[in-house]
Amino acid sequence: MKIAFTTKGIEWNSMMDPRFGRTEFIALYDEEKDELTNVDNRSIESVAHGAGPQTAQKLFDLKPDVLITGNGPGGNAGRVLAQANLKIFIGAGNMTVKEAYDAYKKGELKNSK
Amino acid sequence: MKIAIASGKGGTGKTTLSVNLASFLAESRKVVLCDLDVEEPNSGLFIKGKLIHREDKFKMIPEWEKDRCTLCGHCHKVCNFHAVIQLGDQIMVFPELCHSCYACSELCPVDALPMIPQKMGELKQFKKEELSFVESRLDIGQEQAVPLIAQTLEYLDKNFDDDFIKLYDAPPGTSCPVIEATKDADFVILITEPTPFGLHDLKLAVDTMRELKKDFGIIVNRHGIGNNDVLTYCQKENIPVLSKLLNDRRVAELYSRGNLIYQKIPEFKKQIENIADYILKLQKEGIR
Numbered sequence: 566m567k568i569a570f571t572t573k574g575i576e577w578n579s580m581m582d583p584r585f586g587r588t589e590f591i592a593l594y595d596e597e598k599d600e601l602t603n604v605d606n607r608s609i610e611s612v613a614h615g616a617g618p619q620t621a622q623k624l625f626d627l628k629p630d631v632l633i634t635g636n637g638p639g640g641n642a643g644r645v646l647a648q649a650n651l652k653i654f655i656g657a658g659n660m661t662v663k664e665a666y667d668a669y670k671k672g673e674l675k676n677s678k
Numbered sequence: 679m680k681i682a683i684a685s686g687k688g689g690t691g692k693t694t695l696s697v698n699l700a701s702f703l704a705e706s707r708k709v710v711l712c713d714l715d716v717e718e719p720n721s722g723l724f725i726k727g728k729l730i731h732r733e734d735k736f737k738m739i740p741e742w743e744k745d746r747c748t749l750c751g752h753c754h755k756v757c758n759f760h761a762v763i764q765l766g767d768q769i770m771v772f773p774e775l776c777h778s779c780y781a782c783s784e785l786c787p788v789d790a791l792p793m794i795p796q797k798m799g800e801l802k803q804f805k806k807e808e809l810s811f812v813e814s815r816l817d818i819g820q821e822q823a824v825p826l827i828a829q830t831l832e833y834l835d836k837n838f839d840d841d842f843i844k845l846y847d848a849p850p851g852t853s854c855p856v857i858e859a860t861k862d863a864d865f866v867i868l869i870t871e872p873t874p875f876g877l878h879d880l881k882l883a884v885d886t887m888r889e890l891k892k893d894f895g896i897i898v899n900r901h902g903i904g905n906n907d908v909l910t911y912c913q914k915e916n917i918p919v920l921s922k923l924l925n926d927r928r929v930a931e932l933y934s935r936g937n938l939i940y941q942k943i944p945e946f947k948k949q950i951e952n953i954a955d956y957i958l959k960l961q962k963e964g965i966r
Contacts, residue, residue, distance in 0.1 A: 615760025615775045622754075622763045641772050648765050 568594045568669070569629035570662050575603040581665050583635025583658025586616035586642055592662055593627055601662075617642030625649050633657050633665050637677045653677040679961045680844045682714075682863035684887075686879030688850035690871045691899035691923065694933055695953075696847035697724040698940045702950050703957070704809035708842045712834055713813035714859040715849040716799060716826045723936045725811045727804030735814065736795035737825045738778045742769045746790035753782035753791055762791070774821045799826045801833060810838065823855040831862065843961065852879075852886045860887070865960055866894040867920065867953075873904035877911060884917065897953070900925040921953050 571588035573580045582588040591604045604623055609616050621642040624632065632651055635658025646653065654674035657665035668674050683696050692715075700711035713719040740753075740762065747769060754762045754769070761775035762782050773796060783791045799816040814830040816823060834844060848859040860866050868883050870876040880896070887894045896912055901922035912919050923929075924945060932939045940947040 612760070615772065618763050618770070618772055618775070619760045622765065625765050641775065644772075645763065645765060645770060648768065648770075 566596045566631060567627070567629040568596065568631045568633060568666065569624055569627060570594070570657075570665060571632075571634040572603070572662055574662075575601075577601065577663040577666075578661050581633075581635055581657050581660050581662060585634050585636065585638040586618075586620045588620060588634070591620070591624060591627065593629060594666065615641070618645050621645035621649075624651075631669070633669055633674065635659075679840075679842075679957075680846065680863045680865075681957060682846040682848050682860040682866045683869060684848040684856055684860055684866055684883060685850055685869050686852060686881075686883030687870060687876050690876060691869045691897075692847055692850070693721050693724070694899070694929070694939065695867070695869055695897065695923075696845055697721050698938055698946075698950050699953060699957075700811075700845045701725075701806075701809055701938055702940055702947070703843055703845075703954050704807065707958075709808070709845065710810040710812060710834065710838045710842050711845045711847065712811075712830065713847045714827050714830060714855075715847060716814045716816045716823050716830070717849065717855075719813045719815050719847075721847050722802075722804070722811065722813050724938060725804060725806050725809065726936070727806030727809070727811050729802060730805050731801075731803040733801050734797050735799050735801055735826055735829050737776075737798045737822075738780070738793040739773045739776050739796045740771055740783045740791040741794045742771055743790045743792065744769075746788045748788055748790075750787065752785050752787065756781045756785050777822070778825060798822070801830055803837075810842075823849065824858045827855055827858040831858075843957065852882045856883075856886065857890065860892065861890060863892065865957070866892045867897055868894055869897045869899055870908060871900050871904065872898050872902075872906070872908045874907070876904070877908050880908060881911070884915065895920045895956070897921045897923060899923045920956050921949050923949055 570592040571582045572590045572592045573582045589607050593602050617639050618641045632653045637655040655677045656675045683692050685692050700709050703709045713721040754764045759775045759777050761772045763770050783793045798820045801814045804811040814826050849855045870880040895918040897920050902925040940950045
């Protein structure tokens with residue numbers, strides 16, 4: 566399984582970013598390889614419109630199986646992610662990445678679809 | 679002559695001033711009032727004229743033709759608004775983000791993104807005695823006011839010659855719709871209230887008008903409430919104060935019933951008359 570997180574940093578103990586479209590990083594954990602990689606999304610700060618679809622496109626290209634985030638994607642991003650055959654879990658906005666992963670594993674996060 | 683009535687802060691009296699000033703001026707001049715607050719036009723509540731024309735308004739949005747597309751990716755790379763994105767072998771268009779710039783459509787090497795008209799709202803023209811009134815209204819779910827404002831101004835240019843005094847009831851705020859509604863005005867009236875909120879947003883509006891290099895003046899509405907900071911600010915910044923409209927419960931009562939105020943309150947009429955004189959003087963001087 567490949568699990569994507571919206572985060573404010575690139576470590577396991579970094580905080581999650583509750584925002585989807587304007588998340589600072591997308592962290593990607595590949596469970597098979599036990600490897601945590603990331604995509605820097607901070608350039609989105611200067612984008613006035615369409616942050617949601619743009620971040621969704623980046624996420625789509627990473628082909629994760631699961632997305633863990635805070636508030637959940639908005640309408641435009643949701644339309645993109647609907648194409649991606651992806652399970653979305655929300656409510657992890659105030660956790661570290663590690664806490665969010667553990668909460669997901671224990672089934673404590675809310676499925677947004 | 680084109681006069682835009684804007685405000686910064688909402689609820690300070692743009693519509694009250696627009697409908698009263700327009701109706702008053704129409705007693706002796708050729709006047710067209712245009713409600714450019716297309717997200718929530720309300721001047722019409724006070725004009726109640728006879729409908730003489732209506733038309734649907736459209737904006738152009740690209741539509742993906744899958745069979746022609748070679749997935750080269752030009753379209754989403756040239757879109758400044760991220761309204762076109764590519765997902766694997768699919769192109770998605772987000773009409774709410776599209777600014778109808780045609781870049782994706784024109785630059786597509788195989789014409790796979792033809793521009794298709796999409797209805798965004800409607801324009802109506804009314805006549806009440808000598809006053810012409812035009813309003814446009816965005817359809818529910820439409821997010822962009824600017825294209826409809828632009829098309830409404832085009833309609834005015836086409837249908838009313840330069841002999842008309844054109845009054846624009848602008849949207850509140852200082853963002854794109856306000857820029858569109860004021861950018862071709864010869865003079866902008868900023869109406870505010872003498873409160874800290876009014877002053878805060880007035881400053882933003884003043885900065886905006888200065889950036890646009892507009893001639894403008896200020897009207898203080900509900901004079902007597904709040905404090906003197908707005909007047910002090912205007913003095914310091916050397917901005918003309920055209921009028922201080924009275925704070926009177928009767929004004930609110932008439933407004934709430936959709937009545938014109940100058941017809942019922944003589945002191946208010948006198949103030950509207952003075953503002954009208956100011957405008958007519960500007961017109962005579964040929965302000966450009």
